[in-house]
Each structure stands twice: as structure tokens, then as C-alpha cells.
Amino acid sequence: MIEFSLQKTRRGAQGALLLDVRATLATGSFTVLSGASGAGKTTLLRLLCGLEQPDSGTLHVNGECWFAHDRLLPVQQRRIGMVFQDYALFPHLSVRDNIAFGAARGDEALVSELIMLCGLSELAKQPPAQLSGGQKQRVALARALASRPQLLLLDEPLSALDHQLRRQLQTMLRDMHRRFSLTTVMVSHDLGEIFAVADHVLQLDNGKIIARGTPAEVFLQTQRDSSRVALHGEVLALHAADVMWRVTVLIAGELVDVLLCQNDAAGLVPGQRVRLSAGALQLR
CATH class of the missing domain: 3.40.50.300 (P-loop containing nucleotide triphosphate hydrolases)
Structure with a gap:
């Protein structure tokens, strides 16, 4: 010890x-x-x-x-x-x-x-x-x-x-x-x-x-704060990145990469609209 x-x-x-x-x-x-x-x-x-x-x-x-x-x-x-x-x-x-x-x-x-x-x-x-x-x-x-x-x-x-x-x-x-x-x-x-x-x-x-x-x-357990600004975007691509998944999201014309665990990434598909809030992706 x-x-x-x-x-x-x-x-x-x-x-x-x-x-x-x-x-x-x-x-x-x-x-x-x-x-x-x-x-x-x-x-x-x-x-x-x-x-x-x-x-x-x-x-x-x-x-x-x-x-x-x-x-x-x-x-x-x-x-x-x-x-x-x-x-x-x-x-x-x-x-x-x-x-x-x-x-x-x-x-x-x-x-x-x-x-x-x-x-x-x-x-x-x-x-x-x-x-x-x-x-x-x-x-x-x-x-x-x-x-x-x-x-x-x-x-x-x-x-x-x-x-x-x-x-x-x-x-x-x-x-x-x-x-x-x-x-x-x-x-x-x-x-x-x-x-x-x-x-x-x-x-x-x-x-x-x-x-x-x-x-x-x-x-992965960041406390979500609904009072923070939420951004909406479209999933463009999902790629395995080591033990995580890298999800590329189009937000206001900009590409943003978000790292998610396998369970959170499992429900996402390209073209899906999502909400990015307090460091996490939420389905819309």
C-alpha cells in the first residue's frame, strides 16, 4: 500500500x-x-x-x-x-x-x-x-x-x-x-x-x-446540469477508439468528436439527431 x-x-x-x-x-x-x-x-x-x-x-x-x-x-x-x-x-x-x-x-x-x-x-x-x-x-x-x-x-x-x-x-x-x-x-x-x-x-x-x-x-459519471446550454446536432459517423467509441457530430456547421462508452454508443446511427448537454449525448 x-x-x-x-x-x-x-x-x-x-x-x-x-x-x-x-x-x-x-x-x-x-x-x-x-x-x-x-x-x-x-x-x-x-x-x-x-x-x-x-x-x-x-x-x-x-x-x-x-x-x-x-x-x-x-x-x-x-x-x-x-x-x-x-x-x-x-x-x-x-x-x-x-x-x-x-x-x-x-x-x-x-x-x-x-x-x-x-x-x-x-x-x-x-x-x-x-x-x-x-x-x-x-x-x-x-x-x-x-x-x-x-x-x-x-x-x-x-x-x-x-x-x-x-x-x-x-x-x-x-x-x-x-x-x-x-x-x-x-x-x-x-x-x-x-x-x-x-x-x-x-x-x-x-x-x-x-x-x-x-x-x-x-x-463517465459527470453530473448532468439541465441549466447549462444544450447543443443539438446530427451524428455523422461512429468509430471504435480503443475501449471507447468516437462519435462525430455536426453542430452548427462544426464537427465535434465525443467519446462514449460502448453502451451509450450502441443506440446511435449516422443521420440521427442528438442533444449534447453537460458532456453527454442524449437521443432526441
């Missing part, structure tokens, strides 16, 4: 941000940090791994204190694995040696298993420069898992990849999470990706957690 109450003031191009977050994450959960750019997602991830020090608060992982007013556990003593968007591989090492770098001495069996599970057997002797983006990200994931982490932290690891490859690696991430009994925290902006991998979502805004729960609870 991860329990934290953390405060941190950061200053950047958009001014000062006061991060003030509290949450408890169950052991074995897959949590996604969601929210607009600058909301504090990456800062929270860096506080969890120890790359930044909180101004105040506490952090406990599986009963061990990682941060308190009189204690700061160094990052090298925290059993964490991290995967970044830019891979951060060692260019002078082969695929196998990159993965082995994260493993304990003599843990060759785990290195071999990870190479096989991540589909890297034919690339084991290749340097990173000869790999595609998706292959590099698989190496980065395998290296993070080679340390047998208590906590796996992912900072938008798939955002630079194309749609099909992202879907493949989302499945691999979820499979690895389950196989190695990980507790995982990932930053993501992609709604389809969040529904594909997450058990739990923390939605941040301006340094605060404004919503928490399952993806459906956070994104």
Missing part, C-alpha cells in the same frame, strides 16, 4: 504551482495520474521516486517510511522502476546489457525471461541506435522490471508512438503489471489508454486531486 500526503511548491514558465495531494493506493493497483499539462502529474511522480524532495508531508510504501519531516530515503534505496517518454537507454550497451544493468548481480534468469516476454530475443545483441521507438520502449520497460521493483512509475511512456503500437504496448504493460504483481503509477493524457490499463484514476488540476475512482467513475 502507498500512502502519501505531500506538499511541494514548484516555479516554472507558468508561474508557481503549489502541489498539495493526499491519497492511498492499494498494493497491486494500476493508477493513472490524469489532468491538463501543468496540473502537477509529473511533479507527483518525481516526488514518489525521490528525484525531487517534498517541502512537507509523508510518504509510506508497504509500511516503510520513504519521506517524513525527519527522514528522506535516498532514491537508490527505494525499490522502484521508472520508464520515461525518452527511453533513457545506454547507447553503448546492447539490449541485453541495458536490461541486465537494472538487475541484481547474478539474476540472469530474470533478464532472459524479460527479453523473451518483451519480444526482444532477436534483438538482444543490438545497440539502441538500431531499434525502433517501440522496441526501445520495450527495452526500457524490461530494464525497469529487472530490478524487481515494489513500485513501477511511468511518465507518459507511450505518447510518442503511433496508435497501433500504443495499443500493443498498453496490453503488454497491463500483462506485465499482473505477471509481476506490481503496484503501478502512470501519467497519461490519453483517455482510451486510461480505460485500457487503469484500475484507479487520480485526476489533478492546479496541484490538487479533484476526482478519484475507476476510469468510469471519473470520466
Whole structure:
């Protein structure tokens, strides 16, 4: 179990941000940090791994204190694995040696298993420069898992990849999470990706957690407010988008894409008139 109450003031191009977050994450959960750019997602991830020090608060992982007013556990003593968007591989090492770098001495069996599970057997002797983006990200994931982490932290690891490859690696991430009994925290902006991998979502805004729960609870149960302006339009097309459906609606001459769950999209057909209100489509 991860329990934290953390405060941190950061200053950047958009001014000062006061991060003030509290949450408890169950052991074995897959949590996604969601929210607009600058909301504090990456800062929270860096506080969890120890790359930044909180101004105040506490952090406990599986009963061990990682941060308190009189204690700061160094990052090298925290059993964490991290995967970044830019891979951060060692260019002078082969695929196998990159993965082995994260493993304990003599843990060759785990290195071999990870190479096989991540589909890297034919690339084991290749340097990173000869790999595609998706292959590099698989190496980065395998290296993070080679340390047998208590906590796996992912900072938008798939955002630079194309749609099909992202879907493949989302499945691999979820499979690895389950196989190695990980507790995982990932930053993501992609709604389809969040529904594909997450058990739990923390939605941040301006340094605060404004919503928490399952993806459906956070994104699909928006309270409808009949006092808000309602827009009427015509359904033009429906497309499957990851685990959601993307519905294209013509409203006042403009095309608007709306993401719906499968149940809500099931009753829609092109040419149908609909009412768009408080973030939801209603049949007319």
C-alpha cells in the first residue's frame, strides 16, 4: 500500500504551482495520474521516486517510511522502476546489457525471461541506435522490471508512438503489471489508454486531486446540469477508439468528436439527431 500526503511548491514558465495531494493506493493497483499539462502529474511522480524532495508531508510504501519531516530515503534505496517518454537507454550497451544493468548481480534468469516476454530475443545483441521507438520502449520497460521493483512509475511512456503500437504496448504493460504483481503509477493524457490499463484514476488540476475512482467513475459519471446550454446536432459517423467509441457530430456547421462508452454508443446511427448537454449525448 502507498500512502502519501505531500506538499511541494514548484516555479516554472507558468508561474508557481503549489502541489498539495493526499491519497492511498492499494498494493497491486494500476493508477493513472490524469489532468491538463501543468496540473502537477509529473511533479507527483518525481516526488514518489525521490528525484525531487517534498517541502512537507509523508510518504509510506508497504509500511516503510520513504519521506517524513525527519527522514528522506535516498532514491537508490527505494525499490522502484521508472520508464520515461525518452527511453533513457545506454547507447553503448546492447539490449541485453541495458536490461541486465537494472538487475541484481547474478539474476540472469530474470533478464532472459524479460527479453523473451518483451519480444526482444532477436534483438538482444543490438545497440539502441538500431531499434525502433517501440522496441526501445520495450527495452526500457524490461530494464525497469529487472530490478524487481515494489513500485513501477511511468511518465507518459507511450505518447510518442503511433496508435497501433500504443495499443500493443498498453496490453503488454497491463500483462506485465499482473505477471509481476506490481503496484503501478502512470501519467497519461490519453483517455482510451486510461480505460485500457487503469484500475484507479487520480485526476489533478492546479496541484490538487479533484476526482478519484475507476476510469468510469471519473470520466463517465459527470453530473448532468439541465441549466447549462444544450447543443443539438446530427451524428455523422461512429468509430471504435480503443475501449471507447468516437462519435462525430455536426453542430452548427462544426464537427465535434465525443467519446462514449460502448453502451451509450450502441443506440446511435449516422443521420440521427442528438442533444449534447453537460458532456453527454442524449437521443432526441
